[in-house]
Amino acid sequence: MNGARGEDRVILVHGWPGLASDHDAVRGALQPATVIVPDLRGFGAAFDGDLPLAEATADAHARRLLEALEALESDGAGGRTVIAGYDIGSRIAQAALRLDPSRFDGAVLTPGYPGIGDRAAAPALAPVFWYQHFHREPIAAQLIDGNPDAVARYLDHLWSAWSGPAAPTAHPHREHLIEAYSRPGAFAASIQWYLANRGYAGDPPTIETPTLMLWPTDDPLFPIEWADRLSDHFTDIALRPVDGSGHFVPLEAPSAFVDAIRSLLAR
Numbered sequence: 001m002n003g004a005r006g007e008d009r010v011i012l013v014h015g016w017p018g019l020a021s022d023h024d025a026v027r028g029a030l031q032p033a034t035v036i037v038p039d040l041r042g043f044g045a046a047f048d049g050d051l052p053l054a055e056a057t058a059d060a061h062a063r064r065l066l067e068a069l070e071a072l073e074s075d076g077a078g079g080r081t082v083i084a085g086y087d088i089g090s091r092i093a094q095a096a097l098r099l100d101p102s103r104f105d106g107a108v109l110t111p112g113y114p115g116i117g118d119r120a121a122a123p124a125l126a127p128v129f130w131y132q133h134f135h136r137e138p139i140a141a142q143l144i145d146g147n148p149d150a151v152a153r154y155l156d157h158l159w160s161a162w163s164g165p166a167a168p169t170a171h172p173h174r175e176h177l178i179e180a181y182s183r184p185g186a187f188a189a190s191i192q193w194y195l196a197n198r199g200y201a202g203d204p205p206t207i208e209t210p211t212l213m214l215w216p217t218d219d220p221l222f223p224i225e226w227a228d229r230l231s232d233h234f235t236d237i238a239l240r241p242v243d244g245s246g247h248f249v250p251l252e253a254p255s256a257f258v259d260a261i262r263s264l265l266a267r
Contacts, residue, residue, distance in 0.1 A: 038065055062092050086250055129221070162247035213238070
């Protein structure tokens with residue numbers, strides 16, 4: 001975990017397949033705030049051995065994040081605290097907001113959220129969400145884990161399939177990403193997420209923290225029509241479409257992330 005000192009605090013949570021470097025362009029634009037970019041345990045650079053299922057849940061990741069934030073706050077930093085995440089990072093951020101809402105003054109999220117319900121499991125969407133089922137089968141790790149060529153082909157495919165029309169043809173940190181996920185055991189540890197966090201349905205406590213939901217208009221995983229239940233799960237929510245962006249919002253449209261975070265810090 002790395003950060004730069006300042007009065008306000010911003011926590012940026014990366015996605016899958018991702019690294020803390022997903023937020024490089026966002027992080028650099030937010031100083032002088034204290035910007036915290038956790039290396040999520042079991043993902044890429046933070047792989048340190050087998051990840052038990054109990055440690056792969058959104059709540060487990062959120063508790064580790066809250067512990068790190070508590071240590072920072074013990075240093076006496078003041079100001080506002082905003083958490084921002086995309087992909088699984090959004091779900092981890094939501095877990096943190098439910099576990100300890102008093103710590104946060106605002107949140108910037110991307111889909112998904114519980115209002116999606118079981119719509120992602122519709123048979124018609126199997127060509128989109130096939131990867132989640134694949135990741136829950138042992139064959140996924142057997143075919144890909146520890147094989148740099150297989151990791152490269154798979155992650156390249158996901159970047160191409162999920163990014164928007166204006167995105168670079170390759171992931172901006174491709175070599176670093178492939179190296180991190182190619183270590184024996186690293187890919188297998190990362191996909192424990194999909195065993196520990198199944199689907200999007202559920203009725204968790206409503207999030208009351210002021211929240212901006214950045215919804216990319218060209219994300220093939222999450223059509224913007226699925227934003228229809230935001231008010232059922234957030235009491236203070238604003239929807240901001242991100243035109244032209246695919247799934248990887250902080251990499252494809254970092255200015256949208258920065259503007260949203262700054263607007264919450266300025267409240």
